[in-house]
Amino acid sequence: MAIYLDYAASVPISAEVLATFTEALQTVGNPSSTHSLGQGSRMMLEDAREQIALAVGCDRSEVIFTAGGTESDNLAIKGLFWKRRGENPARNVIVSTYMEHHAVIDPIEWLEAHEGAEVAWIGVSDEGVIELAALESFLAARGSEVALITMMWANNEVGVINDIKAVTALAVKHGIPVHSDAIAAFGHVPIDFKSSGLSALSISAHKVAGPVGVGALILSRAETLTPLVHGGGQERSMRSGTMNAPGAKAFAHAASLAVANMSKHNSHTRALVERLREGIESTISGARFSRGSASAMTHNAHFTFEGLKSDGLLFLLDQADIAVSAGSACQAGVDRPSHVLLAMGRSEDEANSCLRITVGLQTTEAEIERFLQVLPTAVAAARSANPT
Ligand SMILES: Cc1ncc(COP(=O)(O)O)c(C=O)c1O
Structure with a gap:
């Protein structure tokens, strides 16, 4: 059976969430309709908003549902800038920084190219x-002269966690x-959105074992932005x-x-x-653990392999x-060095030699041992077949 060690790309939907989702899909009615069935859907949506608000420490009115993380990032960046x-x-x-995901870098570069930012x-x-x-x-x-600052809470490739409160403390003065x-x-x-000092924050369901194509932008009540999509005026317009x-x-x-499971998850994955x-360090020479001693998410092991x-x-x-990745899944299949490693000052060769292993609550010790058995041979073969 395949061993899945790519949780940062997408976490498999859990059985409980799948049951909730499939049952909810049978609900009839548009949440904006005034009849009872529509109002039933509306209640489902508003309960979900309340639960998301509790999970991120914001007010329920601050949750704007979107069709995923990329949309949330685009809405925040273009919307706040405009x-x-x-x-x-x-x-x-x-x-911003060049450690960001392309869902942030690309809208910024688009604004630079098309809007004179x-x-x-x-x-x-x-x-x-x-x-x-x-x-x-x-x-x-x-x-x-600054319209907005956008900086990620934790990096999806190497796992490093940023001090976002320190960023907002600097921004508020201006x-x-x-x-x-x-x-x-x-x-x-x-x-905790409330105490973070942020104006906006993006989250995505499939990174927490929810369905793909669902996300949210948490937008402070004190903030408005220019919408990207116009129509029926849902979600605070x-x-x-x-x-x-x-x-x-x-x-x-x-x-x-x-x-609820965060501490259990973190001790298991740590x-x-x-x-x-x-x-890896005891069996493979020329392997380098990418984030050194920086504070990082527990489930991420990112290495570069010389040669x-x-x-x-x-x-x-x-x-x-064995399913692992080189970095962001969005760049998979694109033969170019990791922009994250380049931002960290690594050479092109190093930035082309990455392996990101990310685990979750379902990952077993036996799967890790199997991976550790296979990896040295695979590294040796990759070095002789496809050297840098
Ligand atoms: C840090 C980060 N930002 C944005 C995204 C894009 O989110 P989505 O896949 O929900 O569009 C991802 C997904 O890989 C991510 O890891």
Whole structure:
């Protein structure tokens, strides 16, 4: 049977959530309809909103349901940029880092190419942590020109956790809204929107064992943005379109379970990742654990292997029925170095030689031992067949 070690790409939907979802899919009625059936759907949606609000520590009115993490990121970035720059044309700068997921980098670069935005990429340390001193001095010099800051809570490739409160503490002095992509972090680290100082935060259901294609943007009540989609005015007019009540219900169930099981999940995955690290470092020369000693999510083990290219190694592991990735699933099949490793100052060769192993509550010790048995041979074969 295949061994799945790619939880950061997508967490398999749990049996409980699948049961909730399939039952909810049989519900009749549009949540905006005034008849009783429609109002039943509306209640399902509003209960889900309440549960999501509890899971992320926000007010229920701050939850905007979307069709996934990428949409939430686009809505926050384009929507806040247009709103802020519309109010004050001097605010034309977007501040971020190159550690972000492409769901953040690409809308920023689109705004730069098509809307004349200026972008300031703040550096990160060699362990992948935001250089707060660099952010502080940039804001001291140009804070009044910044429309928004977007910085991820935790990185999906190497697993590093950022100090988002430190970012919002710097931004507030200059009246700048901060958005955080917490899609990788949610379910792995405690998130409390209210005390974070954020204006907006993105989450996605399939990263917490919910269905694919469901997400949310948490948007502060004090904030508005320019919507991307116009229509029926649903979701505070920020995101028109008939609401996906069954998807929201399944997402809410998955989110509540992820938060309730967080410490169990983290101690289980921490032990597996420690074993992975020890097993890899003791048997394979030229393996480098990517995040060093930075604070990180427990389920992530990211390595580079000197002298090979990731795609060859992934192919060999897949032949052995082991599913892992080189980094973001969205870049899978694209033969280019990891932009995250490059941002951390690694060479192109290193950034082309990544292996990301991510585990979950269902991963067993036996699966890790099997992987550790197969990996040295696969690395040796990848090194001779497909060297950098
Ligand atoms: C950090 C991060 N941001 C955004 C996304 C995109 O989310 P979705 O797959 O729900 O569109 C992902 C998914 O891999 C992610 O890990």
